Amino acid sequence: MGKRFGVHSNVWAVVIAIAAILAVPALVTAQTTSGVAGNKDKGAAPKKTWVSRTADGQPDLQGYWTSLSFTAMERPAKYGNREFLTDEEAAQIHKEGIQHSYEFTFNDLAETPVYDATVYALSAWQEGVAPNRRTSLVVDPPDGRIPPLTPEAAKVREAARKAGPNQDYADPNAPVKADVAEDLNLGERCLSFGGPPILPGAYNSNFQIVQGTGYVMIEYEWNNEIRIIPLDGRPQLSQGLHRWHGNSRGHWEGNTLVVETSNFRPGATFQGANAKTLKMTEYFTRTDQNTIEYKFTIDDPSTWTRPWSAIVPLSHMQGPIPEYDCSENNNDAVNILAGARATEKAAAEKAKNISLR
Amino acid sequence: MKVTVLVLLVAVCAPIVVQAQSTPQQPLARTASAAAKIPAPGEFPPYKPPRTADGKPDFNGIWQSFVTADIDVRDHDAQPGPHPDVMGAYGAWPGGQGIVEGGEIPYKPEALAQKKANAEKRMVINITSDDRRHETGDPELKCYRPGIPRANYEPFPFQIIQSTDNIVMVYEFEHALRTIYMKEDKETPKDPPADSWMGWSHGHFEGDTLVIDSTGFVPYTWFDRAGDYHSDALHVVERYNLVSPYHIMYEATIEDPNVFTRPWKVSFPLYRRMEKNIQLVDFDCVEFVEKMLYGPYYKNSSK
Numbered sequence: 001m002g003k004r005f006g007v008h009s010n011v012w013a014v015v016i017a018i019a020a021i022l023a024v025p026a027l028v029t030a031q032t033t034s035g036v037a038g039n040k041d042k043g044a045a046p047k048k049t050w051v052s053r054t055a056d057g058q059p060d061l062q063g064y065w066t067s068l069s070f071t072a073m074e075r076p077a078k079y080g081n082r083e084f085l086t087d088e089e090a091a092q093i094h095k096e097g098i099q100h101s102y103e104f105t106f107n108d109l110a111e112t113p114v115y116d117a118t119v120y121a122l123s124a125w126q127e128g129v130a131p132n133r134r135t136s137l138v139v140d141p142p143d144g145r146i147p148p149l150t151p152e153a154a155k156v157r158e159a160a161r162k163a164g165p166n167q168d169y170a171d172p173n174a175p176v177k178a179d180v181a182e183d184l185n186l187g188e189r190c191l192s193f194g195g196p197p198i199l200p201g202a203y204n205s206n207f208q209i210v211q212g213t214g215y216v217m218i219e220y221e222w223n224n225e226i227r228i229i230p231l232d233g234r235p236q237l238s239q240g241l242h243r244w245h246g247n248s249r250g251h252w253e254g255n256t257l258v259v260e261t262s263n264f265r266p267g268a269t270f271q272g273a274n275a276k277t278l279k280m281t282e283y284f285t286r287t288d289q290n291t292i293e294y295k296f297t298i299d300d301p302s303t304w305t306r307p308w309s310a311i312v313p314l315s316h317m318q319g320p321i322p323e324y325d326c327s328e329n330n331n332d333a334v335n336i337l338a339g340a341r342a343t344e345k346a347a348a349e350k351a352k353n354i355s356l357r
Numbered sequence: 358m359k360v361t362v363l364v365l366l367v368a369v370c371a372p373i374v375v376q377a378q379s380t381p382q383q384p385l386a387r388t389a390s391a392a393a394k395i396p397a398p399g400e401f402p403p404y405k406p407p408r409t410a411d412g413k414p415d416f417n418g419i420w421q422s423f424v425t426a427d428i429d430v431r432d433h434d435a436q437p438g439p440h441p442d443v444m445g446a447y448g449a450w451p452g453g454q455g456i457v458e459g460g461e462i463p464y465k466p467e468a469l470a471q472k473k474a475n476a477e478k479r480m481v482i483n484i485t486s487d488d489r490r491h492e493t494g495d496p497e498l499k500c501y502r503p504g505i506p507r508a509n510y511e512p513f514p515f516q517i518i519q520s521t522d523n524i525v526m527v528y529e530f531e532h533a534l535r536t537i538y539m540k541e542d543k544e545t546p547k548d549p550p551a552d553s554w555m556g557w558s559h560g561h562f563e564g565d566t567l568v569i570d571s572t573g574f575v576p577y578t579w580f581d582r583a584g585d586y587h588s589d590a591l592h593v594v595e596r597y598n599l600v601s602p603y604h605i606m607y608e609a610t611i612e613d614p615n616v617f618t619r620p621w622k623v624s625f626p627l628y629r630r631m632e633k634n635i636q637l638v639d640f641d642c643v644e645f646v647e648k649m650l651y652g653p654y655y656k657n658s659s660k
Contacts, residue, residue, distance in 0.1 A: 055521055056410035062520060064544075179656035181647035190643050208536070210525045212518035213409060213417040217525055219534060226532050228516060234634045243639050319544045320536065323553035327531070327643040328501045328577075331486040337654035338486070344656070 049255045050288045054211050059255045061216070061284055064319035065207045065292060067312050068129045069200035070097025075136035075144025083144070084133045094131040104202065130291060130315045137199070139295075140309040153274070153303040160272055178340035181333060188333060190326035192244045192268050193222035196261055196280055197296040198312060207314070208321045216250055216257060224324045229259055237263050239276075244268050246280065257284040274302040290316040401606070406565055406599035411521050414565045414599050419635050420627040421514040422607075425453030427497070427507065429583040430623060431460065439480060450582075456510065458622040462585060468616040475584025484650045491577040495584075499650060500642035502533040502554035504578030505571055505593050506609040506623060514630055516637055524560055524567075529637045537569050549573025552589060567597040580611075588615035603629045 052060045070093055079085075085093065136144035149157065177183050186192040198207065198220075206221040216229045229250040237247050246261040259282040264275040278300040287293045292314040299307040396402070406414040425433070428450045435452035438444060464472060481493040497503055503511055513529040524537040535555040538545035549557030549572055557573035576589040592612040600606045608624040611617070652658055 054410070062522075181651050181655075189647065191641060210518050210520050210523050210536075212520055212525075213415060215417070215516075215518050217518045217527065219525070219536075224532065224534050226527050226534055228518070228527060228637060230636065237636075241638055244641060247636075320538070322551065323502075323555060325502065325554055325575075328496075328499075328554060329490075333647075333651050334484060334486040334654060337651055341654060341656070 046285050046287050046293045048287050050286050051255050052286075052289075056213060058211055058252065059257070059286060060211070061209045061257060061286060061292060062211055063209060064317050064321060065209065065314040066129065066317045067198050067200045067205040067207070067294070067314050068203070069132060069137065069312060070094060070100075070129060071132045071134055071137050071200075073137050073199070073310070074146060075138065079135040079144070081143065082135055083139070083142075085135055087133075090131050090133045094129070097129065101203075128315060128317060130313055132313055134311065137310040137312055138308060139311050140297075141306065147304045147306045147308050150302060150305055153272075157272055176336070176340060178336045181337070184333060184336060186268060187222075188336065190223060190330050190333075193220065193225065194268075194270065195220060195225070195245060196227070196248075196259075196282060197270060197298070197310070198282075198294055198314070199310075200312065206317060206321055208319065216259075219321060221321050221324055223326045224321075229257075236260075239263070242266070242275065246278075255285060258282070259284070270298070272303075273298070273300045277302045284314075401600035401604065404600055407602075409519060409521075413519070413521075413562060414567065415519065416517045416524070416567060416597060416599065416605070417519045419514050419516045419630040419637065420605060421512075421630055422510040422625055422627055424456055424510050424625045425451050426456045426510040426623070426625070427512060427581055428453070429455065430457050430581045430585055431455040431462070431583070433583070456623040456625045458624060463618045463621055465616060465618055468586075472584045472586060475579065475586055476582075477584075479582055479584060482649055484653075495582050496578050497582065498646075500531055500646045501577070502531060503528070504554055504574060505535070505556050505558075506595065506607075506611070507578065507580055508533055508535075508555070509595075509607060509609075509627070510625060513640060514635075514637060527637065529640045531640065531642055535571075554578060556591075556593065565599065567595075569593075569595040569597070571595070586616065587611070587613045590615045597627075600626075603631065605629075 054060045054062070138144045138146060141147055181189055186194075193201075199205070201222075204221050208217075208219040208221075210217045210219075214230060214232050216231065218227045218229070219225070225245060227245050227248055229248045231250050231252070233251065234249065236249055241247065242263055242265040244265055247263040248259050248261045250257055250259040252258070261280045261282070262278065264273075264278050266275040269275050269278055270280075278298070281297045281299070283293075283295040285293045285295075293311060294314050295309060295311045297307055297309040298304070409415045409417070428436075432455045433452055436450045438448035438450045440448060475495075478493045479495040480498060482499065483493055484490045484499075497507070497511070502508075508515065508526075508528045508530065511528070511530050515526055515528040518525045518527065522539050524539065526535050526537070528534070533555055535558055537558045537560040539560050541547050541559060545559070547559065552573050552575045554575055554577070556571035558569050558571040560567055560569040562568070571593045572591070574587070574589060574591045574593075576587065576591075579586050590613050594610045594612075596608045598606045598608075605627040606624065607627050608622060610620050610622050612620040648655075
């Protein structure tokens with residue numbers, strides 16, 4: 001019985017496959033015009049979408065992407081409530097950004113290739129950042145600014161500012177404290193370069209996305225940090241497990257990949273948010289062949305007075321993502337600690353010479 | 358209107374497509390009943406693996422080996438491990454049968470001496486801000502990326518994420534990652550653009566076997582805690598065969614004319630992790646080795 005049915009269903013499968021192939025352009029058009037088809041959160045998905053599909057029918061987000069951007073996180077005051085730039089302004093900011101990026105690279109030449117920006121910083125002008133017409137990455141609240149901290153969070157941040165000079169929010173002019181490795185920041189220790197969310201850095205803000213059956217994997221170039229996002233609707237981990245980049249669960253809403261993340265590790269959260277209460281939702285939508293519109297919403301009522309959202313365009317870039325062997329050759333850790341010891345030794349000898357005089 | 362009809366047609370037909378594609382799996386049922394006796398270890402009844410949507414054997418999943426080759430790829434007795442005075446049974450290392458075909462590694466005489474010296478110095482750590490840091494100490498002890506094939510028999514799970522152009526293997530140990538490029542092109546040429554810890558890999562299918570060819574390795578990784586090592590001329594050819602829904606037979610041929618007199622082979626099964634909702638978690642041992650690595654540079658250290 002199986003055989004006869006098999007033949008029939010195989011023939012049928014071919015017919016359907018051809019129909020599906022023929023239908024794809026129509027499908028795209030349909031979704032382009034309807035925009036938010038299947039999307040619960042109105043306005044979460046961009047109006048324009050571009051769909052190519054993986055072999056198993058998922059919208060295809062695969063490839064190499066960069067989040068490099070010349071757009072400020074928070075809206076500069078001069079734009080007031082203006083959400084978008086004029087074409088001329090956008091072109092000008094793009095031009096200035098490329099110039100700045102070029103200068104950054106060539107002003108950071110160094111004796112050793114390890115610290116030479118022309119070697120390590122494949123910067124924006126090389127990677128091809130697309131112009132962005134937004135006046136800020138933050139899109140909600142409507143003023144384009146991250147909402148105020150709660151009073152408790154403000155206290156925590158003030159304490160962090162005083163605690164460790166190498167840590168986030170520290171006074172940049174404070175003397176370096178490097179008694180033990182824990183005094184260095186997470187990047188210097190090769191433990192985490194942050195994220196989610198995906199934001200632009202000065203350079204190397206590059207990603208690879210690979211989709212396997214039931215999973216999406218995001219690899220960050222920095223430290224080759226990896227997020228594996230299951231799509232099977234499984235429950236979130238219990239609060240007994242914590243992860244450097246939080247623990248993610250994903251699903252598709254129309255052509256948008258929605259990723260919900262919690263179970264962050266205390267001390268390794270975005271802007272020092274509360275690891276226990278921080279929830280992040282990310283939306284990945286391919287808007288054309290070379291762009292993913294990436295939106296994230298941060299909800300942490302113990303840190304910010306209201307949830308807030310930002311949109312970062314991810315631009316297609318040339319691959320591959322190289323191996324980032326951070327801890328294997330962590331010269332920073334050795335040099336910062338050894339430098340601090342050398343400084344102490346020099347100070348002690350100076351003090352000895354003064355007392356001998 | 359016409360658009361809507363087509364959309365509906367595709368949506369309605371999708372389950373049928375899936376069904377149709379699963380018909381080649383029917384021999385599975387026969388295999389299962391034939392295997393109703395206890396299987397002999399090392400032998401698997403004939404098996405046709407499930408396919409990905411693009412028709413390749415589907416290796417997606419979380420896998421782990423259960424050999425003790427990370428301690429020594431050859432046959433070895435149980436050992437007390439370092440500091441049994443404080444570590445007790447926590448720190449003891451199990452004995453086990455080796456994974457090397459024929460039992461012995463064909464070292465060149467001078468290379469065998471280096472292997473023995475490595476074993477003696479496996480816990481000697483001297484971290485500098487240059488490549489001398491790699492001269493002593495098992496890289497695994499320092500939480501460095503394990504290289505290939507060691508990553509596949511460390512006692513940690515790894516996940517295969519298989520797509521059409523790339524297959525990614527993510528290892529729980531230090532979130533080590535390798536991307537296997539399934540095609541050669543301008544972005545991913547055959548020759549490695551730079552040496553790396555996890556190598557530069559291209560893959561292809563020979564029948565249902567996933568064959569991965571890797572070169573471009575740094576000379577710093579070891580094969581085990583017994584000091585077995587290689588140079589930057591290492592060339593590894595791996596063969597992955599799905600032999601049941603729950604097993605991959607894994608085989609790696611190791612070639613390095615600077616160190617070995619001929620190619621040699623390791624093989625062992627990988628087991629699919631079947632716990633409900635299994636996932637990789639973090640084993641970022643970098644934070645666990647800081648004091649060992651950088652302690653001599655700490656304030657008030659004895660150095």
